[in-house]
Amino acid sequence: MRYVAAALLGLMFSYVGLAEAQTATSVPLGGNAYITVAPKNAAETINDTGLHNWTSSQTVVSTYFYAGQAGTLDLSLAGSLAGASHSQVKVSLGGQTRTADLYGTGTSPFPVGSFYVDAPGYVKVDLQGVSTDGKYFGDISDLLIDGAASTGAVFANDPANFYWSRRGPSVHLGFGVPANTEYFYSEITVPQGQDPVGTYYMANGFDVGYAGIQVNSPKERWVLFSVWDSPTGSTTLVRKGSQVITNGFGGEGTGGQSHLVFPWVAGKTYRFLTRAQPDGSGNTLYSFWFGVPVDKKNAKSGVEWKFLATWKYVGRVSYLTSTYSFLEGFNPATGYLGRRASYGNQWAIGADGTWTEITRARFTVDATGRNQQRLDFAGGANGNAFFLRNDGFFSDTVAPDQYFDRSANLIHPEVDFSQLP
Structure with missing residues (x-):
């Protein structure tokens, strides 16, 4: 029963994520993210395609973008579990924290929830792994942002120059x-x-x-x-x-x-x-x-x-x-x-x-x-x-x-x- 429930929940998230992805703006981690906290000999890497080898629950990955105005920010993660069937990830922004459940074996958006941005300017979104039934938490390529605070967002969007933007x-x-x-x-x-x-x-x-x-x-x-x-x-x-x-x-x-x-x-x-x-x-x-x-x-x-x-x-x-x-x-x-x-x-x-x-x-x-x-x-x-x-x-x-x-x-x-x- 737990497996069926998880599968149905994952399917529901896929439908919600698909609808959101049609209107959301993609912020690629490859040009906008950093490993800001990591244990010694951490395996995590960020390259032009995003976050990979995410194995440690101590590692914090921070993604930055400029919010064009104050307001609600709806957030999802784009990527895949890469071998796992379920991972949990803590997502933080401006003192607000949500826990995202990542389900499924394909590549799809994973809804996180809504946050509030209180003023235009740069915001930081932190990702930290909580649990996974695989070898690592997943591969994340983009943040998907929507809502009022995403209007006029500025971020690195030229993959040919991600080295310079980082x-x-x-x-x-x-x-x-x-x-x-x-x-x-x-x-x-x-x-x-x-x-x-x-x-x-x-x-x-x-x-x-x-x-x-x-x-x-x-x-x-x-x-x-x-x-x-x-x-x-x-x-x-x-x-x-x-x-x-x-x-x-x-x-x-x-x-x-x-x-x-x-x-x-x-x-x-x-x-x-x-x-x-x-x-x-x-x-x-x-x-x-x-x-x-x-x-x-x-x-x-x-x-x-x-x-x-x-x-x-x-x-x-x-x-x-x-x-x-x-x-x-x-x-x-x-x-x-x-x-x-x-x-x-x-x-x-x-x-x-x-x-x-x-x-x-x-x-x-x-x-x-x-x-x-x-x-x-x-x-x-x-x-x-x-x-x-x-x-x-x-x-x-x-x-x-x-x-x-x-x-x-x-x-x-x-x-x-x-x-x-």
């Missing part, structure tokens, strides 16, 4: 600098708690290279300086600093990369100094120094400068142009974690030694944001510094292509160029 939108600040800018100086402060693994805080970018700091793992952090190859030949290393590792890079273009393993920490302000120097033979030498805050008893300016590298860019004579900064998450598995940094005290130093403070920046976002695959991006000015923010599925989006002005510091930092390593 990473999250990259945000940038573009600076205008005077002609013949030989050096560019700036500072970054990463607030405590805003430094998840898989983040690059790029401070000093220019038309053919960039320098900044990143979080590679829970135990390792880098300072990086990269210069792309020119159209006429490969970028070559001229010299490098102590303990600096150099190599070529590929993927998004090719060129030379230098990095220093260094335990920078959130809450401290770090300095960045890049230089463009024509070599007199038709090429340009690009160099980078990283400034670490120290006690003024040990350094006149309160900064210890570490030299990373000088790279030769062949076939062109140039000073620094198209200067910019950016913030990006480069690990798709951590794209649900928020990142923020303060970018300040930008100065251009001309070949004649003139210092010019840069107090205006243009805020932009990459294709992930422009194509509305993600809306959790922001930038602007706060006092005497700019800021960039991305990921974390916050709802306070800042429209790109705006200019922001920070307040001026008026006095340039102390840098003794003759004493740089």
Whole structure:
């Protein structure tokens, strides 16, 4: 009798799910979900087709989408039991919890129930396995959403770019600098708690290279300086600093990369100094120094400068142009974690030694944001510094292509160029 009842219940759910699927919006887990809680050696994976290998009842899978308005949200799960005949799954949204019964051997929608979304903005739907009579709880490909709160929903819907949508939108600040800018100086402060693994805080970018700091793992952090190859030949290393590792890079273009393993920490302000120097033979030498805050008893300016590298860019004579900064998450598995940094005290130093403070920046976002695959991006000015923010599925989006002005510091930092390593 229990088996017959379960079969009839499953058939009823299939009919209800079919009716709902005809009007519901599908939010694919492949581009919008993350494993946010997992035991050690968890087997669960998320790929472009959704959630798989869901074996642990301790694992929490979180799916995010932007609700266009407040109201009721009717929710179902699309997928299959993959060998089981019955699983129970806890589904949570905004403090509301429902238990979904998944029945059947085919692929079908599984109704969950109704929730209430109290305001437009990002919502998080958590899935956690409760019980199953198979090896794992099931394969889930999509959330099916309906009701008032689903109106105008925004989420990643381009399977060809799910890798980028799970990473999250990259945000940038573009600076205008005077002609013949030989050096560019700036500072970054990463607030405590805003430094998840898989983040690059790029401070000093220019038309053919960039320098900044990143979080590679829970135990390792880098300072990086990269210069792309020119159209006429490969970028070559001229010299490098102590303990600096150099190599070529590929993927998004090719060129030379230098990095220093260094335990920078959130809450401290770090300095960045890049230089463009024509070599007199038709090429340009690009160099980078990283400034670490120290006690003024040990350094006149309160900064210890570490030299990373000088790279030769062949076939062109140039000073620094198209200067910019950016913030990006480069690990798709951590794209649900928020990142923020303060970018300040930008100065251009001309070949004649003139210092010019840069107090205006243009805020932009990459294709992930422009194509509305993600809306959790922001930038602007706060006092005497700019800021960039991305990921974390916050709802306070800042429209790109705006200019922001920070307040001026008026006095340039102390840098003794003759004493740089």
